Amino acid sequence: MPAIEVFVCARPVALLDGTAAVDEQGTGVDPAVRRWGDDPAAAFALEAALRLRETGQVESVVCVSVGPVEYDGWLARGLATGADRALRVDLPGQGGLDARATGALLGAALGRLGARLVLTAQRSSDEQNGLLAAALAADLDAAYLANVVELRLQGDGLAVERRLERGHRQMWAADLPAVVAFEAGANRPRYVPVAALAMARHREIELLAVDELGVKPESLPRFTERVGLARGRVRVRKSAVPGAGGSAAQRLQAVMGGGDTGAGGKLLSGSTDELADRALDFLEERGLLRGRSTR
Amino acid sequence: MKKVLVLAEQRDGELEQVSLELLGEARRLLARRDGEIAALLFGHDIGCHALALGRHGAQKVFLVDDARLEHYDPCAWLASMERLCLQQRPDFVFLPATSSGEDLAARLAVARAWPLVARCNRVKFVGDSIETTRQVYGGKLQETTRPLAAGPLLVTVLPGVCGLRAPLDPAEGQLGTTVSVAAEFAERPAVRVTGFAAADPATLDLAEADVVVAAGRGLGAADKVGLVRELAVLLGGVVASTRVVVDIGWLGRETQVGQTGRTVKPRLYVACGVSGATQHTVGMKESGAVVAINTDPAAPIFKIADLALNADVTTLLPALIARCRQRGGHD
Numbered sequence: 001m002p003a004i005e006v007f008v009c010a011r012p013v014a015l016l017d018g019t020a021a022v023d024e025q026g027t028g029v030d031p032a033v034r035r036w037g038d039d040p041a042a043a044f045a046l047e048a049a050l051r052l053r054e055t056g057q058v059e060s061v062v063c064v065s066v067g068p069v070e071y072d073g074w075l076a077r078g079l080a081t082g083a084d085r086a087l088r089v090d091l092p093g094q095g096g097l098d099a100r101a102t103g104a105l106l107g108a109a110l111g112r113l114g115a116r117l118v119l120t121a122q123r124s125s126d127e128q129n130g131l132l133a134a135a136l137a138a139d140l141d142a143a144y145l146a147n148v149v150e151l152r153l154q155g156d157g158l159a160v161e162r163r164l165e166r167g168h169r170q171m172w173a174a175d176l177p178a179v180v181a182f183e184a185g186a187n188r189p190r191y192v193p194v195a196a197l198a199m200a201r202h203r204e205i206e207l208l209a210v211d212e213l214g215v216k217p218e219s220l221p222r223f224t225e226r227v228g229l230a231r232g233r234v235r236v237r238k239s240a241v242p243g244a245g246g247s248a249a250q251r252l253q254a255v256m257g258g259g260d261t262g263a264g265g266k267l268l269s270g271s272t273d274e275l276a277d278r279a280l281d282f283l284e285e286r287g288l289l290r291g292r293s294t295r
Numbered sequence: 296m297k298k299v300l301v302l303a304e305q306r307d308g309e310l311e312q313v314s315l316e317l318l319g320e321a322r323r324l325l326a327r328r329d330g331e332i333a334a335l336l337f338g339h340d341i342g343c344h345a346l347a348l349g350r351h352g353a354q355k356v357f358l359v360d361d362a363r364l365e366h367y368d369p370c371a372w373l374a375s376m377e378r379l380c381l382q383q384r385p386d387f388v389f390l391p392a393t394s395s396g397e398d399l400a401a402r403l404a405v406a407r408a409w410p411l412v413a414r415c416n417r418v419k420f421v422g423d424s425i426e427t428t429r430q431v432y433g434g435k436l437q438e439t440t441r442p443l444a445a446g447p448l449l450v451t452v453l454p455g456v457c458g459l460r461a462p463l464d465p466a467e468g469q470l471g472t473t474v475s476v477a478a479e480f481a482e483r484p485a486v487r488v489t490g491f492a493a494a495d496p497a498t499l500d501l502a503e504a505d506v507v508v509a510a511g512r513g514l515g516a517a518d519k520v521g522l523v524r525e526l527a528v529l530l531g532g533v534v535a536s537t538r539v540v541v542d543i544g545w546l547g548r549e550t551q552v553g554q555t556g557r558t559v560k561p562r563l564y565v566a567c568g569v570s571g572a573t574q575h576t577v578g579m580k581e582s583g584a585v586v587a588i589n590t591d592p593a594a595p596i597f598k599i600a601d602l603a604l605n606a607d608v609t610t611l612l613p614a615l616i617a618r619c620r621q622r623g624g625h626d
Contacts, residue, residue, distance in 0.1 A: 131405070224440040276615045288562065
């Protein structure tokens with residue numbers, strides 16, 4: 001197998017302070033309450049890439065991002081974690097590209113670099129679109145493999161295990177080039193010592209000017225338009241009411257543990273057969289006896 | 296006339312409830328408009344689901360019935376769905392935000408340059424235009440968007456967000472015209488489906504389990520844990536435990552639920568001989584339905600139980616297991 005470089009694409013995510021606030025136009029986050037932080041979802045893709053290198057399946061790991069200089073924090077973390085190189089497509093002041101525009105720019109950059117294997121998070125922790133990897137794959141004319149928890153390279157292709165609902169797994173295979181989107185929790189990302197993080201701040205992050213890509217961000221099509229951003233409505237799903245008795249600590253514990261939620265569970269007593277029948281009826285009524293029956 | 300196409304899903308021969316939730320959402324959207332709702336279902340031997348889809352609002356049910364489509368096949372699903380969308384020209388396509396629904400939505404959006412709103416809470420008409428809302432930034436903010444691009448608006452919705460609406464009255468005559476659609480398979484697909492592994496309750500991670508059966512000290516002895524295991528297998532679930540059960544060595548640390556263990560959110564949580572100490576309930580209080588069995592009528596677990604059974608767990612479990620077998624649980 002020829003030496004493969006694996007590219008891990010991610011960006012920092014917007015972390016909002018406790019009181020999320022919107023800007024004056026009502027369509028963006030107030031910069032005063034936003035700071036950039038590492039996307040926990042990206043850590044799983046990076047860990048998978050590092051493991052591929054450690055098992056000799058790829059030669060090197062490159063972290064890539066598209067955005068302003070504030071994005072270097074994530075790239076430095078990638079270097080501290082063990083990536084060989086870090087590269088940013090420099091896009092000053094345009095941290096708000098949508099997933100498809102980001103995919104187009106990343107695709108152009110990775111196409112120039114001859115990328116054959118690209119790993120991403122399944123979805124970012126802030127926007128949760130889950131569209132970047134698919135857009136990137138289309139731009140690179142590569143196979144797209146989603147919801148992946150395990151990846152193996154086989155000859156000139158790859159095999160993946162993907163996570164389905166309720167613990168089921170599905171296996172897919174594809175030829176390279178490929179874009180693989182990793183599920184959160186796919187592996188256990190390694191610990192990064194603070195000293196390594198501090199040292200990585202001084203390592204070089206390669207820059208690629210967007211003009212060199214032949215793609216103009218302002219000319220990329222937009223598919224949806226954000227017309228409003230507002231604080232989420234708080235709806236009470238359950239209210240926990242501690243009993244009047246007991247110490248303050250006991251009552252606080254009762255609230256933390258759910259307290260009396262008034263779930264409606266009337267205490268049933270009776271013979272074993274009666275109770276067993278009642279339990280079975282309950283499971284059947286709720287469609288719980290055989291999966292999610294809806295027929 | 297506005298048209299909505301809903302991607303329905305089935306697994307193991309059972310229609311996923313989210314399919315019906317999406318049909319209900321389509322009915323709500325078109326309640327005051329002239330519109331048509333259609334459903335599309337992939338799978339093998341799936342004709343039996345047309346009635347349920349029709350009763351929940353699908354005027355047309357497109358069935359792509361093929362033995363090779365028992366499980367999700369991204370290339371075949373994409374080709375068939377793309378062709379159907381081009382033929383039927385829906386204004387909206389609702390897809391469940393599941394592993395297959397989200398994957399298909401992303402592929403379709405990219406392939407056809409159609410607008411996609413992922414994990415949407417609500418779709419509504421504002422005059423003649425459409426607005427969608429969804430949560431972003433970990434639920435701290437609610438984003439409202441409008442589609443700009445032409446083509447159907449693809450919308451994915453998480454299961455449980457819309458809620459299940461009551462089926463239509465059969466008197467309304469909405470039984471759904473069934474249309475068979477041939478599956479399309481590429482000669483050399485970009486992604487090949489090579490296998491499927493059903494969840495093994497013995498190795499399934501607690502956090503992924505749909506059903507959790509928890510063992511508490513009320514079982515009385517280590518050999519009674521076998522009953523909990525048996526019930527878990529019959530319900531297709533996983534065994535969990537309280538800290539006390541772990542401390543006395545009946546079950547491993549990896550099964551512990553609670554403050555110093557795992558946090559779970561299954562659809563069904565069966566607490567067998569679990570008293571319901573706060574340290575345990577913080578790890579399971581978000582469960583969908585809670586069935587509790589305990590001899591102590593004052594056990595705190597009964598306060599959060601949907602079904603509270605005051606009985607000796609060691610005598611009730613064998614009876615429950617026997618009935619589960621008779622009524623055909625997972626075995």
